[in-house]
Amino acid sequence: MLTKLLTSLPRSILCLGIFFFLHCQRAHSQDTASVSQVRSDTLQPAADTLHPSDTLKPKKAPKKSQLKSKVEYAAKDSLRFDIKNQKVHLYNNANIKYEDIELQSGYVEIDFPKATVHATGIVKDTVGDTVQMPEFTQAAQKFKSNVMNYNYNTKRGYIQNVFTKQDEGYLHGTIVKKMENDITYLKNGWYTTCDREADPHFEFKFGKAKVIPGKRVITGPAYFVVADVPIPIGIPFGYFPSKSGRRSGIIVPTYGESASRGFFLENGGYYWAMSEYTDLYLVGDIYSHGSWAIKPRLNYRYRYHYSGTFNMSYANNKIGTQDSPDYSKSTDYSIQWVHAQDPKARPHSTFSANVNIVSHNFNKYNPVTNTEAYLSNTFQSSVNFSTSFSNTTHLTVNFSHSQNTLTRTIDITLPYLTFSVDQFYPLRKKNRAGKIRWFENISTKYNLEMQNQYNTTDTTIFKKQNWWNDMQNGIRHSVPITGTFRVLKYLNWTNSILMNDRMYLSTIRKQYIPSSVAGKDSLVTDTIHSFANAFDANVSTALNTRLYGMYQFKKGPIVAIRHMVTPTVSFTYTPDFGSSFWGYYRYADNDTNSNPQKYSIFQGSLYGSPPPKKSGLVAFSLSNNLEMKVRSKKDTVTGTKKIVLIEDLTFRETYDLAKDTMKWSKFSISGYTTLFKSLRIQYNSTWDPYARDSTGHSINKTEWAAHRRLLRLDNTTWDVGLNYSLSSDKSKKKKTTTKGTPQERKEINDYYDYYIDFDIPWSFNVAYKFNYTKTWNSGNVKRVGQITQTLGFNGQLNITPKWKITLNTGWDFTSGQLAFTSIDLYRDLHCWEMRFGWIPKGAQQSWNFSINVKASVLQDLKLNKKKDFRDYVQ
Numbered sequence: 001m002l003t004k005l006l007t008s009l010p011r012s013i014l015c016l017g018i019f020f021f022l023h024c025q026r027a028h029s030q031d032t033a034s035v036s037q038v039r040s041d042t043l044q045p046a047a048d049t050l051h052p053s054d055t056l057k058p059k060k061a062p063k064k065s066q067l068k069s070k071v072e073y074a075a076k077d078s079l080r081f082d083i084k085n086q087k088v089h090l091y092n093n094a095n096i097k098y099e100d101i102e103l104q105s106g107y108v109e110i111d112f113p114k115a116t117v118h119a120t121g122i123v124k125d126t127v128g129d130t131v132q133m134p135e136f137t138q139a140a141q142k143f144k145s146n147v148m149n150y151n152y153n154t155k156r157g158y159i160q161n162v163f164t165k166q167d168e169g170y171l172h173g174t175i176v177k178k179m180e181n182d183i184t185y186l187k188n189g190w191y192t193t194c195d196r197e198a199d200p201h202f203e204f205k206f207g208k209a210k211v212i213p214g215k216r217v218i219t220g221p222a223y224f225v226v227a228d229v230p231i232p233i234g235i236p237f238g239y240f241p242s243k244s245g246r247r248s249g250i251i252v253p254t255y256g257e258s259a260s261r262g263f264f265l266e267n268g269g270y271y272w273a274m275s276e277y278t279d280l281y282l283v284g285d286i287y288s289h290g291s292w293a294i295k296p297r298l299n300y301r302y303r304y305h306y307s308g309t310f311n312m313s314y315a316n317n318k319i320g321t322q323d324s325p326d327y328s329k330s331t332d333y334s335i336q337w338v339h340a341q342d343p344k345a346r347p348h349s350t351f352s353a354n355v356n357i358v359s360h361n362f363n364k365y366n367p368v369t370n371t372e373a374y375l376s377n378t379f380q381s382s383v384n385f386s387t388s389f390s391n392t393t394h395l396t397v398n399f400s401h402s403q404n405t406l407t408r409t410i411d412i413t414l415p416y417l418t419f420s421v422d423q424f425y426p427l428r429k430k431n432r433a434g435k436i437r438w439f440e441n442i443s444t445k446y447n448l449e450m451q452n453q454y455n456t457t458d459t460t461i462f463k464k465q466n467w468w469n470d471m472q473n474g475i476r477h478s479v480p481i482t483g484t485f486r487v488l489k490y491l492n493w494t495n496s497i498l499m500n501d502r503m504y505l506s507t508i509r510k511q512y513i514p515s516s517v518a519g520k521d522s523l524v525t526d527t528i529h530s531f532a533n534a535f536d537a538n539v540s541t542a543l544n545t546r547l548y549g550m551y552q553f554k555k556g557p558i559v560a561i562r563h564m565v566t567p568t569v570s571f572t573y574t575p576d577f578g579s580s581f582w583g584y585y586r587y588a589d590n591d592t593n594s595n596p597q598k599y600s601i602f603q604g605s606l607y608g609s610p611p612p613k614k615s616g617l618v619a620f621s622l623s624n625n626l627e628m629k630v631r632s633k634k635d636t637v638t639g640t641k642k643i644v645l646i647e648d649l650t651f652r653e654t655y656d657l658a659k660d661t662m663k664w665s666k667f668s669i670s671g672y673t674t675l676f677k678s679l680r681i682q683y684n685s686t687w688d689p690y691a692r693d694s695t696g697h698s699i700n701k702t703e704w705a706a707h708r709r710l711l712r713l714d715n716t717t718w719d720v721g722l723n724y725s726l727s728s729d730k731s732k733k734k735k736t737t738t739k740g741t742p743q744e745r746k747e748i749n750d751y752y753d754y755y756i757d758f759d760i761p762w763s764f765n766v767a768y769k770f771n772y773t774k775t776w777n778s779g780n781v782k783r784v785g786q787i788t789q790t791l792g793f794n795g796q797l798n799i800t801p802k803w804k805i806t807l808n809t810g811w812d813f814t815s816g817q818l819a820f821t822s823i824d825l826y827r828d829l830h831c832w833e834m835r836f837g838w839i840p841k842g843a844q845q846s847w848n849f850s851i852n853v854k855a856s857v858l859q860d861l862k863l864n865k866k867k868d869f870r871d872y873v874q
Contacts, residue, residue: 072097073110086112092122093132098152100139105148106132115153121146141182141213144197155180162186166217167242168855169193170200173209184211190225191217191240193855194831201831202226202853204238216241240857246273251283252860259871260319262288267295277302290318293366308339308353317365319870332362349387356381360405360458364843365870379403392422403458410461412454419448442483450475451606469527474606475503487543494542502534502608507601510588523588523597534584534602536577536610542570559629559640566623571616578612585612616657624649647673661700664689667711682719687711696781715783720770727763764795789813802828820844831855844869 073079077092087109090096094108096117106122119134134148136157143164150157157178164171173189186209194200206219219238224231241247253268269283278300285293293315301307313334320327339353356379363376381401388394398416403409423445432440452473482496506529513522544566552560578585578598587596600609625648632641649671656663667687674680690698691706703712767790774785792810799805804826810819820842827834834851846869852862 069099071110073108075108088112094119101150101152102137103134103148103150104132105134106130108134115151117148117150117152119148119150138182143176143178145176150178162189163197166211166213166240168857169217169240169242170195170197171209171211171217172200172203182213184213185209186211191219191222191238192831193853193858196830199228201829204235205230206238209238211242214242242857246279248273251281253283253285254862254864256864256866258287258868260289261291261317261868261870264288264291285315287318289321290316292316304342305345306339306341306351308337311336313362313366315362315366317870319365330361330365332359332365334358334362334366348389348391349385351385353383354381355383355401357401357403358405360408363405377404377406379405392424394418394420394422408457408459410456410458412456413451414454416451417449421446438485439483441485442481444479444481447478448475449478449607453606472604472606473505476607477501477503491543491545494544496540497537498540499537500535500610502602502605502610504532504534504602504605505529507532508599508603509586509601510597510599512588532601534577534610535582536574538572538574540570540572542568544568557630559631562627562629564625564627566625568619568621568623570619572619574611574615574617576614577610582610584610614658618655618657619652620654621650621652644673646671662690662698666714678722678724680719680721683717685716686714688714696776713783715773715775717774718770718772720768722766722768725763725765728761762795762797764793766793767791792819839869846871 073088073090073094073096075090075092075094078090080089080091081087082089090108090110092106094103094105096103096108096110103117103119105119107120109118110116111118119136121130121133123130130146134143134145136143136145136148136150136159138155141164143159143162145159145163146161148157148159155178157176159176159178160174162171162173162176170192171186171189172192173186175187176189177185179185186206188207189209190200190203190205191209192200192203194202203225204219204222205225206222209217209219211217217238217240219240221234221236222238223234241249249271251267251269251271253265255263255265257263264285264287266285267283268285269281272280272282274280278298280299281295281297283295283297285291285295293313295311295313297312298310299308311334313332315330315332317330317332318327319329335355335357337353337355339351341350341352343350358379380403381399383399384396385398386394386396396418398413400413400416402411423443425440425443427442428436428440450473452471454467454471456467456470477500479499480496481498482494484492484494487493506527509526509528511524511526513524547565547567549563549565550560584602585598585600587598589596598612600612602609624646626644626646628643628645629640630643631639633639635641650669652668652670654665656665667689668685669687670684672680672682688698689702689704689711691701691703691712693699703709769788769790771788772785773788774783776782777784790810791813792808794806794808796804796806806824806826807822809821811817812819818841821840823838823840825836829851831854832851833854834849836847836849838847839845846867848864848866850862850864853859
């Protein structure tokens with residue numbers, strides 16, 4: 001009998017059993033063994049033969065072990081082997097691993113003949129609480145329970161008071177049966193997305209349920225419980241998807257009532273997971289007063305190749321009822337397309353798109369995603385393809401669109417093409433040796449630009465006939481030849497020849513149509529549709545250098561002040577392309593043939609006309625840069641810090657040798673600098689060296705001769721911009737990084753008003769812009785100053801770790817009142833979240849309140865209340 005018992009045990013247990021059996025017989029004459037301080041061991045399947053021991057060799061072949069794989073087990077306190085009943089008892093932090101199964105518990109009992117495992121927690125002596133509850137893991141499944149029984153051969157289990165996670169949800173069950181196909185049956189349980197194991201904030205309670213891991217949770221009749229309070233809301237059955245990844249399904253709409261549009265269902269429809277690369281949101285709105293909208297959105301992503309989003313909205317808005325005085329009707333549309341190519345997909349070519357086309361009333365009658373979209377009246381689009389050949393030749397093809405919703409103008413460029421050849425040195429040998437000769441520094445390159453423009457309005461873009469006759473198109477070739485040489489060691493001498501050729505498909509002709517009234521002949525412009533080109537060229541030479549001056553301080557916080565001056569003298573000669581030889585300029589004669597009007601046949605063309613007169617411009621410029629070096633304790637290497645006082649201050653003047661009179665141009669001064677890292681100042685002004693007549697026009701008389709001064713201020717512009725951010729010490733010390741994937745960053749930018757960042761306890765930003773311009777009025781009688789100011793500020797404050805307030809506002813200096821203002825309140829409710837948004841005044845005046853479950857699996861479990869901006873009387 002003993003031999004039969006021993007032969008049925010695995011080899012490792014047999015060896016341990018023999019040792020403990022002999023030890024106990026000698027010491028205590030007992031048939032059980034107790035061992036402390038045992039940490040781990042391994043159970044192996046029974047072998048065909050046992051260890052060589054003649055006295056233990058069975059007379060018959062051993063029975064096949066019921067273990068199919070290796071069992072690894074460990075216990076912190078002790079192991080106890082019951083050899084008679086073939087059981088092992090593990091105490092305190094017991095851990096067992098068998099195939100893809102892992103069990104952790106305070107107490108575990110393994111019954112080898114039955115191939116079962118029984119696990120429970122252990123009771124603390126001092127407190128009396130039960131700790132180290134069983135935790136069972138098999139593949140992706142994980143259970144927590146009070147009592148667990150499991151058969152590791154049939155892979156069936158009987159569990160009491162279970163707690164397990166299913167995708168985004170959590171299941172609680174009083175009694176659970178686990179089947180061999182991983183399907184689980186629960187009795188008297190509840191489903192929630194709250195991760196609190198005890199007393200979740202909400203749950204759906206049910207009598208029975210079936211769990212298919214990775215697919216779904218199906219329950220019988222269930223009712224809703226919030227904070228342990230049953231809500232009189234019941235459902236005949238529950239269906240909770242637990243499949244990870246995307247899945248198709250119905251999008252439940254938001255319901256409510258609008259004062260101006262009636263009862264509504266908003267953002268309801270269907271989500272279609274078309275493939276692993278593409279999905280489609282097809283949602284819409286419908287209102288009882290007749291308004292409706294459809295809003296499809298297509299997302300696509302091919303990893304390491306490209307990604308993008310196509311978003312469209314078409315709405316038929318009816319505000320009020322037809323018999324009401326404030327009734328209005330509007331049909332609006334919006335088309336948005338964003339496409340980005342992965343840089344690794346095609347290193348030598350890229351394709352990108354950023355399309356944003358809206359009707360002029362879309363942002364007025366339809367909700368927008370962020371504040372910036374609402375405040376904008378200019379929208380631009382671009383679709384671009386670029387490629388290069390041998391890294392020296394580049395081709396770009398672009399479509400662009402610009403739209404102003406106030407003026408309702410639309411400018412379309414299709415296509416805009418550029419082709420260029422990088423700078424190269426034609427006179428240099430490939431296998432050159434020795435010094436570079438002067439002529440080997442001569443370089444050239446080639447640029448081609450071609451475009452086709454169409455300017456229209458959103459009311460006529462699809463209605464105008466023969467619209468192609470209104471298009472403007474042209475081609476421009478440009479070939480510069482340049483040579484740069486060093487003169488007297490410190491001077492840079494640059495000589496260049498620039499040749500341009502413009503090609504057009506149409507020109508104009510002007511003529512006077514005789515009238516019966518003398519002097520009232522009408523000037524008529526005709527368009528000639530034929531190919532024509534215009535050539536021009538100029539020759540220039542320039543000489544420049546850099547001069548440095550420095551003053552050092554022996555004492556005080558200032559170490560040194562450095563002044564850098566860059567003087568430049570240049571000469572540019574342009575032939576007379578306005579002569580009759582070229583045929584670019586003509587005269588329109590009237591009936592008296594007096595004062596004929598000279599015009600260019602390329603007037604109004606995309607790339608303009610060649611210069612009408614000969615010129616020989618001598619240009620002088622003087623650029624200045626002023627920097628200061630101060631002592632700084634923060635710099636441990638040099639002990640100093642550089643501060644830029646004036647980034648650039650440039651003086652310019654030209655003198656035209658080819659003119660007969662008024663050869664001097666207006667003297668210009670321009671400069672800019674940045675102070676304190678946030679205050680930017682720009683200055684521009686022009687000064688006229690010639691006097692003015694009574695009509696405000698410059699005359700051939702210098703200011704010195706007329707008023708004993710060299711120059712007269714003609715116009716001036718000051719631009720001051722301040723952008724100052726202040727935040728908590730935590731955000732200052734935190735290293736600035738860019739969060740998330742490119743797609744996540746794009747979603748944050750598109751929906752910035754709804755982005756919550758709890759890493760910054762508080763922050764505040766002020767943006768101020770000041771512009772002062774003083775120019776001559778329309779009658780050139782006097783100079784008039786105009787001031788334009790804008791002020792905006794926004795901030796966010798975490799009242800507590802769960803509360804956040806966000807404010808966006810500004811000041812309108814023209815009207816003397818607050819600009820667009822929005823106040824948003826957010827509350828983190830653990831597994832729920834609450835939002836309140838309020839725009840107190842203006843065209844977007846509205847408020848909205850929402851409370852919803854965070855988990856996407858229950859995204860339709862929410863409460864929304866709002867008063868839309870369309871419900872206010874405008």
